[in-house]
Amino acid sequence: MPxxxxxxxxxxxxxxxxxxxxTQEELAAEAARMALFDNNINLSKDDIDGTIVSYFSDHFENQLLxxxxxxxxxxxxxxxxVRIEGGGATGGLAVRxxxxxxxxxxxxxxxxxxxxKMSEVNTAKGNEFIALASDTDWDFPxxxxxxxxxxxxxxxxxxxFGTTEEQMAMVAVKNRNNAQHNKFAQTNPKMNPYAMKDGGKITVDDVLKSPYVAFPLKRLDICLMSDGAAVMILASEEKAKKITDTPIWITGTGAGTDAMRAGDRPRTLAGVPMLPHEKKEWYKGLEYPGVHSFRAGRESARQAYKMAGITNPLKQLDLIELHxxxxxxxxxxxxDLGLTKYGQGGKLIEEGVTALDGDLPVNPSGGLIGAMHAVGxxxxxxxxxMFWQLQGVAGKFHGSDKTQIKGAERGLIHSHAGTGNLCNGYYNGEVKEMTEVYSFDPLIIKTPYEIxxxxxxxxxxxxxTSLSDGKLMATRCDHCKQTFLPPRSDCPYCLRETKWVQISGKGRIHTFTTLYFSGEKFLKDLPFQLVYVELEGVDTLxxxxxxxxxxxxxxxxxKIKMKISREPEWRSSDIWAEPDE
Structure with a gap:
């Protein structure tokens, strides 16, 4: 037994x-000092038996190990x-x-x-680094x-489902405005001496008027890029009871995965994995997960709910910190977490359920949009x-009681990576300033790097090579009767080898976006459009x-048709779609 x-x-x-x-090391020390010295615990640094270090990108740090x-x-x-890395879920996986x-x-x-420490490269290069956590053979190019x-x-x-840009804007307003009561938050210039100067509260109108980055997402719909550190200390039951009078127990955990390329995910009718409070008839005609939902999130929730005895999360949880x-x-x-039916998420925010004073507050800290996203x-x-919330001391640490969820006994943390690899953890159950604004100018050097x-x-x-002959090829598994593009040499369902088949290159747009910003490599191409297409004879997007x-x-x-470049660069960008009119 664990x-x-x-x-x-x-x-x-x-x-x-x-x-x-x-430096990165000094930021880690800043957070570690707070963990060791400001939590009213009976624990010294020498009592720590080992560490789990969480950071996302060697590229940002320009440092291995x-x-x-x-x-x-x-x-x-x-x-x-040990070092843990799992994209955006790196920190959550480290806790797990x-x-x-x-x-x-x-x-x-x-x-x-x-x-x-994401500031060591410019924003466009940082976004390019993050995009390297997508398929660099097919999606990135x-x-x-x-x-x-x-x-x-x-x-x-x-x-x-009919979700609207206004509903998405409500999420931004909730999280950004929650952050104005959290002194650690990057968007809180009144309390955080290192905050962005144009931070502060926002309105739905502010979000809707902010520039598009990639339709339908605007600048204020998107999380921050941050420098910073966070530290947690976990202990066994025997040790925990000696360390503190108010331990917060982890009662369940789950993790899930899905295809790296979202277009490879199945679109199965009535394929939703059921949670205990759901009914199959709710999703009878729904293709799942497609690219509209996160199957990995549903799977991780299913595992953790089962372990923690959660049968109706909206009723049994008191708050959530969500990615x-x-x-x-x-x-x-x-x-995905079962707080509402698939297709009803927009109504949940619209009805105020996830507000600070709602039935189930989500991201009282401000989350990634309001507080931070220093990925690791x-x-x-x-x-x-979550630990501070369930101990009832969030207000003490934040410098404002407005973020403390009164009477909170059970909460959920949710981490998410890529376009859908997640880890969820479930918890049952005047601070000293750690930093001063320094009066010196730090030395900054530039280090070029190429490979x-x-x-x-x-x-x-x-x-x-078939593109040179004007042929568009996919692969097919005769055993599973599935055809793949991008091609797979081995079927992911049965691991049999696939065979090559020619396809027509005609199809339809499944979804689309117009990009007005991108990673550094593609800035010269802006604006441009990306599409997921349903091609004739192909089962993937x-x-x-x-x-x-x-x-x-x-x-x-x-309707679209695929076109082939006459000057191939041997990249997935050698083909593209055009309207078939």
Whole structure:
């Protein structure tokens, strides 16, 4: 039997667009000091048995093995340490790993250290780095940009369920305005000395008037990019009761995955995995998950609810810290977590259910839109926030009682990666300033970095060589009767080898977006359109660019035909869609 595990302490740094005053190591120390010294616990640094270090990108840090540097800097050698990386879910997965270490008996007391310093590259390059967490053979070369991927999903959710831009704007207003009561929040210039100067409260009208980044997502619909750190300390039951009088128990955890390329996800009628309070007839005609929902989120929720004894989350949970990378994804996740029926997420925010004073407050901290998204620290920050909420001390740490959910006994944290790889954790159950604004000017240096990769397409080389003959090829598994584009040499359902088949290249638009910003590599192409297309004879959706003289005429269901470049670069951008009129 696994041991009971509790959270016993948490700490945060101030979050900012750019913390030039501190290195990554110093930010980690800032959060660790708060965890050790400001939580009223009976614990010294020497009592920590090992660490789990969480950071997303070696590219941002320009440093491999940064976990070892953090371990050394904080003085934990020669104790064990592991590094966790899982895209946007990195922090949440690190908390889950720490839970597993303690529950199994490998460690009695574990410290989770999450950090990221995203300001060391410009915003466009940062978005390019993040887009490298998509398929770099097929999705990235046509204009890789996560806001574009999520815009495609948001547009499909709107098409499928009638979700509106106004409902998405309500999410931004809720989270951004919650953050104005959280002194750590990047958008709170009144309380955070490192906050953005144009922060503060916003209105729905402000969101709707902010510029489009990737239709239908606007600048204020999108999360922050941040510098900062977060630390949690987990302990076994025996240790926890000696460390604190108010341990917060982790009663359930779950994790789920889905296809890296969202277009490869199934669109199965009545395929929704049921939660205990749901009825199959609710989703009789719904294709699932498609690109409108996150099957990984539903799976992780199913596991964690079962472990924690949750049968109706809307009734049994008191608050949620949810991964709101985009306003649209928060609405989608309401549905994946079973807070409402699929298709009703927009109404949930509209009715005020997830507001601070609603039946189930979501992101009282401000979330990723209002507080921070220093990727490796994000899921850990959510855990710290939940810990403080369930201890009843969120107001003390935030510097305002307005964020404290009164009487909260049970909460959920939700982490999310890529376009749908998630980890969920469930918890039952005057602070000293850690930073000063320094009077010196930090030394800043620039370090160019280039590398040329030699990458093989393997058996899928045939797709590219066939383009030279004017042929568009896909692969087919005769056993499963599934045809794939992008091609797969091996069937993901039965692992049999596939065969090559020629396709017509005709089809329809499943969903679309117009990009007005992108990763650095594609800035010169703006604006441009991305589409998921349903191609004749193909079971998966194919992500490609749409080239048209009139972007405003594009709509879901429009007929298209694929075109092939006469000057191939051996990239997925060698083909594109055009209207078939």
């Amino acid at each position: 041991r009971k595990v509790a959270v016993v302490a948490g700490g945060l740094s101030y979050f900012s667009k750019a913390r030039r005053d501190k 940064f976990g070892s540097i953090i371990q050394d800097y904080l003085g934990f050698n020669p104790k064990p340490s 790993d720490a839970y597993a270490h303690v529950a199994s008996g490998l460690l009695d007391v574990a410290m989770v250290i999450g950090f990221e 046509i204009g890789g940009f996560y806001s574009g991927y999520y815009a495609l999903m948001a547009k499909r959710h709107m098409e499928e 709101d990378a985009y306003t649209s994804s928060e609405i989608q996740t309401y549905e 620290a994000t899921g850990v920050m959510q855990g710290v926030e 040329t990769y030699k990458h093989s397409y393997g058996k899928t080389t045939k797709f590219f 194919f992500l490609t660019r749409l080239k048209t003289k009139d972007m405003k005429r594009v709509k879901v269901g429009m």
